[in-house]
Amino acid sequence: MFSKILRYGTIVAAIAGIYLMVQALQAQAKNQPVLGGDPPVMPPAKPFKQSVAATGILEALSENVAIGVPLPGLVTEVLVKVNDRVEKDQPLLKLDDRDLEADKLSNQAQQQISRAQITVSEAQLAKLESQLQRLSAVTDRRAVSQDELENSRQDVAVSKAQLVAAKAQLTVSENALKRINLLIERLTIRAPRVGTIIQVNVRAGEYAATSPKTPAMILGETDKLQVRADIDEQNATRIRAGQAAFAYLKGDPTITFPLEFVRIEPYVIPKVSLTGSSTERVDTRVLQIIYSLTRPTDPPLYVGQQVDVFIEAPDRHKKQ
Amino acid sequence: MIGLALKMLFGDTAKYLMLVFGIFFATFLILQQLAIFCGLMLWTTSTLKNVNAPIYVVDPQVSQVNETTPMRDTDVARVRSVSNVRWAMPLFNGIQRVKLDNGAFKIIQLAGIDSASLAGAPATLVEGKLEDLRLPNTVIIDKLAVNFLSSDPDKPIKVGDQFEINDIEARVVGIAESMRSFTGGPYVWTTYERALQYAPPQRKMLSAVIAAPMPGVTLEAAAAEIEKQTGLRAYVNRDFSFDAPDDFNTMTVFWFVKNTSIPISFGTTVIVGLIVGIAISCQTFYAFVLDNLKHLGALKAMGMSNFRLSMMLVIQSMTVGLVGFGIGLLATAGFTFTAIKNGAPFFMPTIIPFAVFAAIQLICLFAATLGIIRLSLYEPAAVFRT
Numbered sequence: 001m002f003s004k005i006l007r008y009g010t011i012v013a014a015i016a017g018i019y020l021m022v023q024a025l026q027a028q029a030k031n032q033p034v035l036g037g038d039p040p041v042m043p044p045a046k047p048f049k050q051s052v053a054a055t056g057i058l059e060a061l062s063e064n065v066a067i068g069v070p071l072p073g074l075v076t077e078v079l080v081k082v083n084d085r086v087e088k089d090q091p092l093l094k095l096d097d098r099d100l101e102a103d104k105l106s107n108q109a110q111q112q113i114s115r116a117q118i119t120v121s122e123a124q125l126a127k128l129e130s131q132l133q134r135l136s137a138v139t140d141r142r143a144v145s146q147d148e149l150e151n152s153r154q155d156v157a158v159s160k161a162q163l164v165a166a167k168a169q170l171t172v173s174e175n176a177l178k179r180i181n182l183l184i185e186r187l188t189i190r191a192p193r194v195g196t197i198i199q200v201n202v203r204a205g206e207y208a209a210t211s212p213k214t215p216a217m218i219l220g221e222t223d224k225l226q227v228r229a230d231i232d233e234q235n236a237t238r239i240r241a242g243q244a245a246f247a248y249l250k251g252d253p254t255i256t257f258p259l260e261f262v263r264i265e266p267y268v269i270p271k272v273s274l275t276g277s278s279t280e281r282v283d284t285r286v287l288q289i290i291y292s293l294t295r296p297t298d299p300p301l302y303v304g305q306q307v308d309v310f311i312e313a314p315d316r317h318k319k320q
Numbered sequence: 321m322i323g324l325a326l327k328m329l330f331g332d333t334a335k336y337l338m339l340v341f342g343i344f345f346a347t348f349l350i351l352q353q354l355a356i357f358c359g360l361m362l363w364t365t366s367t368l369k370n371v372n373a374p375i376y377v378v379d380p381q382v383s384q385v386n387e388t389t390p391m392r393d394t395d396v397a398r399v400r401s402v403s404n405v406r407w408a409m410p411l412f413n414g415i416q417r418v419k420l421d422n423g424a425f426k427i428i429q430l431a432g433i434d435s436a437s438l439a440g441a442p443a444t445l446v447e448g449k450l451e452d453l454r455l456p457n458t459v460i461i462d463k464l465a466v467n468f469l470s471s472d473p474d475k476p477i478k479v480g481d482q483f484e485i486n487d488i489e490a491r492v493v494g495i496a497e498s499m500r501s502f503t504g505g506p507y508v509w510t511t512y513e514r515a516l517q518y519a520p521p522q523r524k525m526l527s528a529v530i531a532a533p534m535p536g537v538t539l540e541a542a543a544a545e546i547e548k549q550t551g552l553r554a555y556v557n558r559d560f561s562f563d564a565p566d567d568f569n570t571m572t573v574f575w576f577v578k579n580t581s582i583p584i585s586f587g588t589t590v591i592v593g594l595i596v597g598i599a600i601s602c603q604t605f606y607a608f609v610l611d612n613l614k615h616l617g618a619l620k621a622m623g624m625s626n627f628r629l630s631m632m633l634v635i636q637s638m639t640v641g642l643v644g645f646g647i648g649l650l651a652t653a654g655f656t657f658t659a660i661k662n663g664a665p666f667f668m669p670t671i672i673p674f675a676v677f678a679a680i681q682l683i684c685l686f687a688a689t690l691g692i693i694r695l696s697l698y699e700p701a702a703v704f705r706t
Contacts, residue, residue, distance in 0.1 A: 003333035010340055014646020020653035024660075025670055031660050033369040033499050035557070038532075039439035040450055043407035053400030053408075232394040234550075235401055251436045271394060284392050308400075315403055316549070 044253040047246040048312040052238050054289075056229035056247060056309045058301060060220025061292060064198060067217040069095060069208045070186050080217075082200050086191040092217060095187040095208060104180045107173055114170040121163040128155045195219045198303055222303060225295050227259055229309040230286040233268060238313040245291055250306040255299055259291035259309070325632040328612055329639060335611070336640070338604050343644025343680055344651070346597025350590050350676050351652045351668070357586035358672070359665035361560075364576050365569045366499040367413060368557050370462070370507050371431050371440040373530030374539055376568050377408070377546055380553045384575035385568055386502065388414055390524035395552065399529045402549045404542040408531040409434035412515040415503060419484040422471040427505040430485065432515020440530055442509060448479045448494025453511060459490045462498035464663070465506030485518040500663060502576075540566060597680065602687040605637055609691035613698060621700035630692045634685065641684035645677055 074096035080086060132152040138144045199218040202208050208216050227247055231239060245259040265288040289311070295301055330336055367385045368376070377399050379389035399408040412432030417425050433440035441450055442460060452458055461469065466476045469483055477483070482491050490510070498507045510518065516525050529552075533542030543554035543566055555568035564570045577583050609616070616629055652668075659666030 003330075006333055006337065007330045010337075010643050010647065013650055014643040017646040017648065017650030017653060021649040021656075021673060024653040024656035025668060025673075027660055028656060028668060033372075033497065034443045035369065035372060035559075037372065037443065039407070039409070039434075039437040040441055041437045043409065043434075043437045043439065046406070050403045051401065053397045055397060230394070230397075232398055234398060238401075253436060284394050286394065313401075 041253065044248040044256060044308065044310075047256075047310050048244070050313060050315050051310045052231060052235045052313040054229040054231045054235075054309045054311065056227045056291075056307045058303055058305045058307060059226050059228055060195075060198060060222050060303050061224035061226045064218045064220040064303070065192060065195070066215030067092060067189060067192075067219055069189055069210060069216060071095065072207070072209045073187070075202045075204055075206050075208050075216075077204055078200060078202065080197050080200070082197055084197045086195060086197060086219070088193050089190045092189045092191055092197075093202065093208075095189070097184045097187045100180050100184045100187070104177065104184070107177050107180060111170060111173045111177065114166060114173050117166040118163065118170060121159065121166045125156065125159040125163055128152065128159050132156050189216070191219060193219075196222045198222065220303060223295055225293055225301060225303065226262065227291045227293065227307060227309060229289045229291065229311070230271060231289065231311075233285045233287060235313075236268070236287040238316055239264065239287060239289065239311065240313070243312050245289075245309055245311040247291070247293070247307040247309050249299075249301070250308060252299075253308075257293055257296065259293055262290040262292050264289050321628060321632060322635055325635045326639065328615065328632070329608075329636045332608065332611065335604060335608050339601060339608065339640040340644040340647065342597060342600030342604060343641055343684070344647040345600070346593050346683070347645050347648025347676060347680055348651045349593030349596070350679070351648060351672065352655055353586050353589045353593065354672050354676075355652070355656070355659075355666050355668040356664075357583065358669055359659070359667040360502070360582060361573045361576060362667045363500055363665050364502040365560070365572045366501045366507075367429065367431070368568055368572070369499045370429075370442060371411060371413065371433070371530070372443055373409075373411075373440055374533065374557055375405075375531040375543055375546070375554055376557055377529040377531055377550070377552050377554045378527075380551070382553060384572040385413075386572070388527040390522060391526045391529070391552070392524055393526055395526060395550070396529050398550045399531055399546055399552070402542075402546050404534050404537045404545040406532045406534045407437065407439065408529050409437055409439040410512045410526050411440055411528045411530050412512055412519065412525060413527040414519060415505060416485050416508075416518060418469060418490075418508075419487070420469060420471045421483075424471060426469060427503065428465070428469075428485070428508045429501050429503065429505050430515055430518060431507060431509045432512040432519075433509060435511035435513060440509075442494075442496030442498060442507075444497040446495045446497060448492075450494065452493035453509065455491075455493065457489045457491050457514070458493040458510070459485075460494035460496055460509040461492055462496050462507040464498070464500060465508065466495060468506050486520065488518055490518070500665070594679065594683075598683050598686065601637075601640070601683055602690055605640070605684075605687040606690050606694065608636075609633065609694055613695070614703060616695055617698050617700055617703040620695075620698070621703050626696055629695055630688075633688045633691045633695065637684040637688035637691070638681060641680050645680050649673065 075093055076096050077094040079091050079093055086092065135144050135149050135152050196219070197217060198220045201214045202216045241264055242261050245261070246256055247259055249255040268285045268287050271284050271286045365385060376385070379391055381389045393410070396408055396410045399405060412430070414430055415427050416430040418428050419425055431440065435454055438450055438453065442462070445460070446463060448460065450460070453460060461477065467473065470477045477492060479492055479494065482489055484490065485508070496509070501507065519525065531542070531546065533539055539556040539558065543556050546552065546554040555571065556566050557569065558564065558567050560569045560573055561567060620629060656666060656668060
């Protein structure tokens with residue numbers, strides 16, 4: 001009886017083993033990670049059959065102007081805001097001009113002195129002239145000596161010269177004032193051309209240096225944008241002027257816009273790393289190509305955004 | 321004849337159990353060791369499973385996925401410029417240190433994926449949203465990290481918790497299913513740009529470029545085209561296969577087989593299992609034949625042919641093999657379920673049970689052959705002598 005149970009028990013266990021192993025293999029297969037499939041956000045489809053890919057950055061057309069200051073100094077007033085449209089020569093910011101204003105005050109006092117001096121000289125001249133007139137009017141030669149008359153004439157001449165000198169003095173201080181005014185005028189920074197303020201990096205009370213790391217303001221044309229595309233030097237030989245290109249906004253590959261070829265920068269430069277580490281050594285150089293595009297109203301594009309660029313270019317034909 | 325053979329086999333319960341136990345032991349030992357070996361080897365390719373991409377482009381010097389020779393950032397654009405490539409994205413992949421609340425350090429496998437397309441993101445999220453990875457200082461961890469990175473075993477890491485990778489804050493926004501890594505560290509996904517912040521700066525940081533072929537182009541053709549155009553090494557990411565020198569899984573497993581003693585260790589155990597199986601079953605079966613020699617001799621004297629008697633022995637030994645193998649499968653299945661539950665290195669390719677079944681049946685046939693030789697030497701007249 002017992003051996004019968006054992007006998008059938010082993011057979012039942014063996015059948016159960018086969019069944020459970022099949023189950024285990026199925027459970028294991030279910031537990032394996034799923035491979036393949038597309039990325040969560042599908043990257044942009046390539047617009048061309050054969051193309052060179054590049055990374056690019058959006059810039060204002062005709063490059064961005066980093067506004068500089070003529071002298072290092074304190075900023076007293078910032079007259080524009082970011083996104084303001086400015087005309088040529090519109091004031092942008094003012095630097096501290098109190099030292100020049102002080103010079104102006106003493107200069108103005110100097111002018112008053114000079115003017116007073118002229119008045120004095122004029123009065124003196126008038127007095128001497130009337131003296132000379134009175135002496136000349138005397139007809140009796142015995143009453144007025146020849147010597148006295150001559151002295152009086154010389155006095156008038158001296159006094160005339162003094163008046164000219166006093167007037168010259170006034171002109172000097174007037175010109176000095178004009179100079180100071182020009183210097184003061186120089187401390188108001190004006191827009192060199194029509195454009196839009198893209199960035200303002202100084203606020204009233206801050207110090208503006210003549211060679212800062214970040215410019216005080218950036219002025220640019222934002223209606224028309226340009227794309228600066230970096231192409232690895234190994235792909236540079238596939239690039240020709242006038243090749244068609246499309247750009248895709250980084251972060252949203254569904255947004256695409258056609259580009260218009262402007263020029264190829266003739267100088268191949270070291271790649272500026274997008275990781276931004278200053279200690280990074282340059283190990284590759286890139287050819288830069290400039291494309292222009294009209295700024296679409298929707299979606300909005302911003303200067304400085306990164307884009308992926310595809311340029312139609314035939315495959316390199318390698319000699320085998 | 322079959323009935324008679326089985327009756328004879330089951331007649332001696334102790335010998336029968338001994339025979340079955342020998343086969344069971346050999347089956348279990350071989351199956352379980354082979355599966356653990358396969359599981360370990362599979363773990364070495366876990367990056368390829370967890371960072372989901374059809375093609376991996378790496379430096380020509382790289383011979384397996386856990387080894388990284390960084391490339392230049394512009395190599396992404398070069399791979400993208402190849403006509404047969406549908407898309408190409410950067411990947412950072414490396415071991416980093418994590419500091420826990422209590423000051424302890426743990427290692428993780430950090431994967432930096434492209435922030436726009438999220439190519440290489442985990443396939444299955446248990447919790448959280450993949451898109452949250454675009455928020456500042458965020459990471460997605462795997463299920464292993466939930467307990468592994470927690471300083472208090474009672475408080476596993478949840479979505480919203482924080483830890484530090486190389487002194488930089490990392491906030492958890494998702495928990496993903498993943499395969500464990502060979503190094504033991506959990507997988508942590510973040511964006512490529514942030515991975516560069518987390519990792520100590522190096523001259524070049526790009527570990528690999530992941531890519532996909534254009535529709536209608538096979539993986540192998542696209543990989544070959546990438547290699548031709550860029551001079552980099554492009555591997556496909558299918559699955560382990562013996563004749564796929566372009567498959568990264570295969571190359572990684574072969575690297576570990578060649579450069580570590582793991583296969584020697586497991587191979588020895590499998591051989592021991594085989595020897596034990598052969599020794600026990602042959603010895604016991606031979607003793608069984610000797611015991612029943614009288615009955616067999618009587619059958620022979622009654623005129624049963626040698627061939628029919630041999631068939632009886634073969635049926636007996638194969639029955640033992642089948643039952644023992646079945647019980648071995650029962651134990652292995654139990655082991656498999658436990659391993660799946662606990663995330664142990666265990667993977668049973670479907671071919672292995674069949675191969676082991678064939679091996680066990682061969683052992684049994686060998687044992688039967690010994691018995692057959694003994695039987696054929698036996699004179700039927702000897703039955704009457706005693």
